[in-house]
Amino acid sequence: MTTKVDLSPTRRRFIKAAAAGAALQMTGPFIISARGEQPVKIGMDDCLTGTYAAVGKNETIGAQLAVDQMNKKGGILGRPVELVIEDSTSGDAGTAVQKARKLIDRDGCEFLLGNVNSALTLAMADVAYEKKKIMVATGGHTDAVTGAKCHYNVFRICNTTQMEANAVAPALIKNAGKKWYFITPDYAFGHTLQSGLEKAGGKLGMQKVGGDLTPLGTTDFSSYLIKAQAAGPDVIVILVQGDDMINCLKQAVQFGLEKKVHLAGAQQELEPLMGLPPDARIGTWVFEWYWNQPNVPHVKEFNDAIKAKTGHMPTARTWFGFAAAHACALGANHAKSLDALKIAKALQNFKLPPEVALMPGVPYFRAGQNQLIPNQWVGHAIAKGPGGPEDLFHVDEVVKVGEAAGTLEESECKMQWPA
Amino acid sequence: MSQVLLFNVFNGLIVGAFYALMALGLSLILNLSGVINFAHGGFLALGAYLAYTLMPHIGFWGALLVAPILTAILGLIAERLLIRPLYGRDPLYSLLLTFGLAYVLEDVSRYIWGAQSLPFAIPSWLTTPLSSQFFFLTGYRIFMVLLVGLAVAGLFIILNKTRLGMRIRAGTLDLETVSVLGVNVRILRNLNFGLGIYLAGLAGVLAAGMLGLQPTIGTSLIMPSFVAIIVGGLGSLPGTLLGGLLIGVASGVTTVYFPSATEAVMYVMMGLVLLVRPRGLLGEEGRVQ
Numbered sequence: 001m002t003t004k005v006d007l008s009p010t011r012r013r014f015i016k017a018a019a020a021g022a023a024l025q026m027t028g029p030f031i032i033s034a035r036g037e038q039p040v041k042i043g044m045d046d047c048l049t050g051t052y053a054a055v056g057k058n059e060t061i062g063a064q065l066a067v068d069q070m071n072k073k074g075g076i077l078g079r080p081v082e083l084v085i086e087d088s089t090s091g092d093a094g095t096a097v098q099k100a101r102k103l104i105d106r107d108g109c110e111f112l113l114g115n116v117n118s119a120l121t122l123a124m125a126d127v128a129y130e131k132k133k134i135m136v137a138t139g140g141h142t143d144a145v146t147g148a149k150c151h152y153n154v155f156r157i158c159n160t161t162q163m164e165a166n167a168v169a170p171a172l173i174k175n176a177g178k179k180w181y182f183i184t185p186d187y188a189f190g191h192t193l194q195s196g197l198e199k200a201g202g203k204l205g206m207q208k209v210g211g212d213l214t215p216l217g218t219t220d221f222s223s224y225l226i227k228a229q230a231a232g233p234d235v236i237v238i239l240v241q242g243d244d245m246i247n248c249l250k251q252a253v254q255f256g257l258e259k260k261v262h263l264a265g266a267q268q269e270l271e272p273l274m275g276l277p278p279d280a281r282i283g284t285w286v287f288e289w290y291w292n293q294p295n296v297p298h299v300k301e302f303n304d305a306i307k308a309k310t311g312h313m314p315t316a317r318t319w320f321g322f323a324a325a326h327a328c329a330l331g332a333n334h335a336k337s338l339d340a341l342k343i344a345k346a347l348q349n350f351k352l353p354p355e356v357a358l359m360p361g362v363p364y365f366r367a368g369q370n371q372l373i374p375n376q377w378v379g380h381a382i383a384k385g386p387g388g389p390e391d392l393f394h395v396d397e398v399v400k401v402g403e404a405a406g407t408l409e410e411s412e413c414k415m416q417w418p419a
Numbered sequence: 420m421s422q423v424l425l426f427n428v429f430n431g432l433i434v435g436a437f438y439a440l441m442a443l444g445l446s447l448i449l450n451l452s453g454v455i456n457f458a459h460g461g462f463l464a465l466g467a468y469l470a471y472t473l474m475p476h477i478g479f480w481g482a483l484l485v486a487p488i489l490t491a492i493l494g495l496i497a498e499r500l501l502i503r504p505l506y507g508r509d510p511l512y513s514l515l516l517t518f519g520l521a522y523v524l525e526d527v528s529r530y531i532w533g534a535q536s537l538p539f540a541i542p543s544w545l546t547t548p549l550s551s552q553f554f555f556l557t558g559y560r561i562f563m564v565l566l567v568g569l570a571v572a573g574l575f576i577i578l579n580k581t582r583l584g585m586r587i588r589a590g591t592l593d594l595e596t597v598s599v600l601g602v603n604v605r606i607l608r609n610l611n612f613g614l615g616i617y618l619a620g621l622a623g624v625l626a627a628g629m630l631g632l633q634p635t636i637g638t639s640l641i642m643p644s645f646v647a648i649i650v651g652g653l654g655s656l657p658g659t660l661l662g663g664l665l666i667g668v669a670s671g672v673t674t675v676y677f678p679s680a681t682e683a684v685m686y687v688m689m690g691l692v693l694l695v696r697p698r699g700l701l702g703e704e705g706r707v708q
Contacts, residue, residue: 049525050635054534186679212678219630219639220434222555223427223674223681229554230423246536246631254546254629255554275536275631279543312535 039082040075040338042067042328043103044321045114045124046138050090051217051243052116054271055317059138060085062314062321063113065305066329066356076329077338083325088115088124090242091187091216096120100127110338111136111328113321116242118142118189125154134331134340136324139317141267142188143196143411146371150413153340155327155347155370157320159288160411161189161266165196166404167376168266168286171396172197173204175284175380176262177234182211183224183248184239193239193266209233214240221248225255235262238283245272253280268381270315273392278383281392287377289316289359290395292387298355313390319358323372326356327365341418344370361401369413373405426555427671433560435647435667436567437625439660441640442647443574444618446659449648450591451611453510454502458517459619459644460637461524466490466620467627467636468532471539479542487620494616498609506608521638528634536631545628563625570621571660577614578656587611591654646685650692652702661700 044063047056060083067083075081084107088096096115103109104127112128112135115121121140128135129151137145137156141164146156159167172180180201184190190213198208210231212224218240225248228236236257240248245265249272252263268285291313293299302322306314314322327347332338335346348367357363363374376399385391441463448456470479470486477485501520505513545559578584586607590597598604623637630636643666651662666685673684680687692699 053529053635054536054633057534212674215679215682217639218682220670222430222434223671224678226426226430226555227423227674227678230426243536243631243633243635246633247629250631251629254557254559256546256548256557257554260554271535272631275538275633277538277540279540 039080040077040111040332041082041084041103041107041109042111042113042325043100043107043109044083044085045088045096045099045103045112045120046085046321047090047116047120048085048087052090052241054275055139055242055269055315056088056090056116058271058315058317059114059116059321059324061306061310062318062323063138063325064321065302065309065318066322066325070326070329076332077336081329084109088117088120090117091120093120093123097123097127100124101131104128104131104133109133110332113138113324113328115140116317117187118145118192119187121145122149122188125149125151128154132340134328134343136327138320138324140189142192144188144192146369146411146413148412150369150411150415152370152415152417153344155344155365155372157324157327157372158316159374159376160196160371161193162196162199162406162410163404164266164286164288164376165193165200166406167399168284168378169197169200169204169206171284171286171378172235172237172264172266173201173206176264178205179207179209179232179234180237181209181228181231181233181235182237182239183221183228184211184213185241185244186213186215189241190239197237197239197266214244216244218244219247221251222255224248225252225257229255229257229260233261235264238263238265239267241267241269242272243275246275249276249280249282253277253282258282268393269317270313270390270392271317273381274390281381281383284378284380285393286399287316287379287393287395288374289319290377290393291315292385292391292393292395293359296358296360299358301355302358313388323352323356323358327352330356360398363401366405366408368408368415369411370415371405371411371413373401375400376404424672424675426553427675428668429553430555431668431671432664433555433564433667434671435664436564437622437663438640438643438647438667439663440567440570440618440625441622442644442651442659442663443571443656444615444622445641445644446648446654446656447574447587447618448612448615450654450656451587451594452502452506452513452608454505454513454517454612455510456517456615457514457641458497458520458524459615460639460641461521461528462490462494462616462619463623463626463637463640464528464634465493465524466623467539467632468528468537468623469620470624470627471532471537471632474539483621483624486624487617490620490623491613491617494619495609495613497616498612502612503605503608525634525638532634534634536633539627539632541628559628563628566621566625570618574614574618574656583607583610643685646689649689649699650685652699654703655699655701658699658701665700 086099118140264283331343335342470482647662651658
């Protein structure tokens with residue numbers, strides 16, 4: 001007797017399978033670096049897959065370089081340092097939280113670093129607060145991280161969206177005009193960046209002629225661009241990031257929109273510029289850190305070290321990871337303790353040393369907010385600069401430490417310290 | 420507003436044609452072999468990366484010709500080594516295998532070409548809009564629609580006019596009988612899989628011209644393709660084409676009125692179709708093959 005196996009994919013089975021497949025996408029791979037003897041562990045929970053994979057990877061590269069440097073200089077409190085890396089995915093807060101808990105509970109990490117995604121950063125900050133561990137946010141820009149939802153033990157290296165908006169708004173008005181149309185990613189980062197630009201631009205006479213919220217991971221921007229062009233703006237302000245930025249700019253330039261309106265935005269990074277064809281590297285933007293700073297101490301050593309590791313120049317993300325990991329060690333060594341409260345107090349108004357700051361001026365963690373107050377670089381994207389194939393940004397103006405930071409009161413952070 | 424709406428309907432047809440190209444490959448494999456190929460996006464990415472690698476040597480047009488063929492060869496190998504042993508088992512086995520294969524292909528792409536997006540440039544004369552008013556009708560997009568049309572026509576000719584196509588269609592209806600009649604079903608399935616992957620490779624090269632070339636380029640495009648199959652009707656190639664066009668237009672029109680739901684609308688549409696007409700718009704009732 002034989003049993004006939006039905007090979008047919010029924011509709012019901014197909015849909016069940018597709019749903020199962022979608023659910024499985026929630027899970028992701030993980031990477032654990034080599035373990036030493038009783039090291040102090042720094043856990044990094046960052047985007048290694050999805051739309052922010054490239055920028056997330058660069059943050060981990062920067063952090064790893066910092067850990068290597070620390071270990072050559074005595075580590076943290078005389079103990080070796082180990083970086084434990086987990087993939088948070090690019091947009092799944094549940095996974096990011098699960099990985100943050102795993103890093104602290106199972107791996108015994110004393111510090112938490114991450115994340116590119118603002119929403120994931122906020123979720124991880126809550127875990128760090130609950131577990132009483134120092135977290136240094138690397139690249140999640142939404143204001144709330146060091147604003148309305150600030151915690152005494154959560155510090156941040158990258159700028160707030162309001163700081164970026166304050167820095168770039170005058171240049172956008174000057175270079176592109178006053179009528180703005182926004183293309184904004186539909187999550188925490190995009191919402192606050194747009195609102196920051198409306199606030200900063202509004203003071204300078206900006207007129208909003210429209211805007212669209214786009215889901216994270218959007219591939220086709222053509223319909224948004226059609227709508228944006230029809231609204232008759234002076235500038236289409238592109239706030240999407242990562243691969244979404246590449247898709248949007250590439251399609252806008254293919255439509256020839258740059259000949260009709262300005263294409264510009266706020267936050268720009270080297271990673272998307274490198275992924276764009278040369279003719280799409282255009283527009284006014286703000287960089288949070290740029291590698292081409294010829295006369296600034298220690299920058300060349302940093303550039304050389306990263307180039308030796310990766311074959312590429314460092315990006316702002318590389319520096320975020322680098323500075324965040326160093327901040328952990330600096331705080332602990334300064335406090336002579338791994339206790340989160342003592343480190344948090346030691347880092348109030350703490351100034352980054354030049355070999356970590358890698359910029360002119362003295363960036364510092366503003367007390368009562370835990371936000372790093374650094375320089376910003378306003379300029380425009382270029383197809384190819386004099387510094388080589390990865391010199392893709394021309395700096396028009398360096399916005400110096402504090403000039404675009406706003407006040408502590410404006411940040412809306414009301415820090416609660418434990419008794 | 421009416422002009423924006425009209426533009427978005429046209430634009431939606433263009434985008435939908437692209438979804439359809441990818442969905443047709445998926446549908447072809449699903450219909451004959453019963454394999455829900457989650458690795459389709461991975462093959463799409465491979466096609467794009469192969470084209471990127473070949474372009475400096477043989478130019479865009481050469482890459483457009485060669486990369487999909489190389490992708491199809493990789494597909495033939497994958498079918499022979501990985502998929503074939505799973506025929507005769509529950510389709511869930513092949514689903515899980517292709518799901519894993521998708522991750523493997525993504526990581527292979529990341530390992531070889533890096534996580535960083537690569538600047539895939541198309542000939543500049545192709546990016547010129549046909550007119551100032553209809554700026555979204557660029558030479559590249561028109562070319563893409565023509566190519567999709569050609570691929571679809573070619574596919575229909577293969578399926579309806581050639582011996583291979585007739586066998587594939589017959590196999591889709593009753594593989595056991597086709598086998599009993601002396602047709603080598605193994606080769607048939609292998610070639611059919613290769614044909615589906617060829618379409619994925621072609622879609623990959625076309626996609627890289629419009630999107631950033633990164634390892635996840637296929638992942639983001641695979642769900643609309645599945646939706647196109649379900650909306651159009653499982654088992655129906657014309658239905659898949661229709662499904663692709665419909666979700667493209669629906670997304671475009673939604674952008675005008677409710678932009679943040681542009682992606683969600685295709686899933687709403689899928690839900691509605693499943694509620695009102697579970698077999699899909701052009702699917703057959705009952706047995707779906």
